[in-house]
Amino acid sequence: MNYVSTRGQAPAVTSSQAIINGIAPDGGLYVPEKWPKLKLDWKNLSQQSYQEIATQVFDAFFDDFTVQEIDHIISKSYGNQWDAESIVTLHNENKLHYIELFHGPTLAFKDVALQALPHLLTTAAKKQSLNDKIVILTATSGDTGTAAMSGFANVENTEIVVFYPEVGVSDIQRQQMQTEEGHNAHVTAITGNFDDAQKAVKSILSDEKLIQELSEKGMRFSSANSINIGRLVPQIVYYIYAYAQLVKNDVVVPGEEINIDVPTGNFGNVLASYYASQLGLPVHQFTVASDENNVLTDFFNTGIYDRQRDFKVTNSPAMDILVSSNLERLLYFASGRNDEEVRQYMKSLAENGQYTLTDKTRNYLQKFTAKFATQSQVVDTIKDVFENSGYLIDPHTAVGRFAYEEETQQTLLAATASAYKFPQTVLAALQEKNEGGVVDLQKLAERTNTVIPAQVATLFDKTIVHTKIIEPAMIMQSIKDELSI
């Protein structure tokens, strides 16, 4: 099975080439040429481990990898670096089922894919007989950068380059990034926002001149963001695993439709659930939950994508995004794989800051509903959920929880990060003062009678090693400086 570009002006490639490239040379995103066949026998899947289900999904999408290669990648990615043997866990509240995706090394859902991506990438490079050093460019609003560095730190023949907004990320996210010790890690704050970082990274990934200069030095670019298909596929697994667990627990009968509710910024996580539905996961409705950067809410409600609005720095910083990259992949399928139509939308977005869907394409999106939460609604939701049930959620999960409306269907809600990644907001929600640093972690543990996760317990004892701050316009130069080209 090959991968093609959403913009239709790049050659089709194998999965290993798509993973290495990160983005297609025409600026589009790689999508599977056809949906792989995967037999979803739910009774059978309900008896399988996370790793067994992951193996089948990886086999289906990465079909130029051997069975042995996939087995090796799965065992390296989903081992004892997770604090739950099942990798993800479910927390139930009536018809709502939180998929807890924060048991990995950096306490956010990004770990699920970013513990796998380095192994996928290094295996793909071997398959393609590539000796070049791979430079992983990453734009982050807080979680991807930390998870990418955790995955790629000290991985042979790679450099990991991360740009994050100086203002907005949480104390914990900043500390995680600034204290990264990997000898191949390059971490830089920018005086702009996530969109500035992602725009620069995407254009650099297809900058022919720079690619040539890099190649002369024996290097090539790839990406750790969800624009990389190697980031997206591992995220499909947990939706299938979670549904299989609902079958196991007699919450649904095999084939019964469920709703999926995902707090999202770059649209990768919700898109992974749509991909799972294309494999046979029975979905009645997808809820796209946003924060005050509610461009996606307006888009699904009107058919108009309009990024021309103020960028807000909110208490759910990982979702502070106005240009949601992965929407392009959904548009490709919604338009009936019409790359010409996708090109027009993306051109209009770049030139005019907006585009309007055709009626036919909009009609395809009927299963998608969208809602947003303001910062005070986020805080109130954290408080209400904790007071009513003793369950502690992070601000991003709270956005999804706020968007949830009970219906006849059971709902899976992506619980995307641990509350311990955002102690200031969570403490404020619980009407506690915050002071910053380790004190807030201790306060949160005491107030909620929970335990500080080992992943962050000693974070503030670490030495800060990355302090560089630049303007967004200097991103290209900064990459050249970091890589000495």
Ligand SMILES: N[C@@H](CCOP(=O)(O)O)C(=O)O
């Ligand atoms: N929420 C992200 C933004 C980047 O999204 P990605 O899924 O494309 O990596 C972050 O925390 O960095």
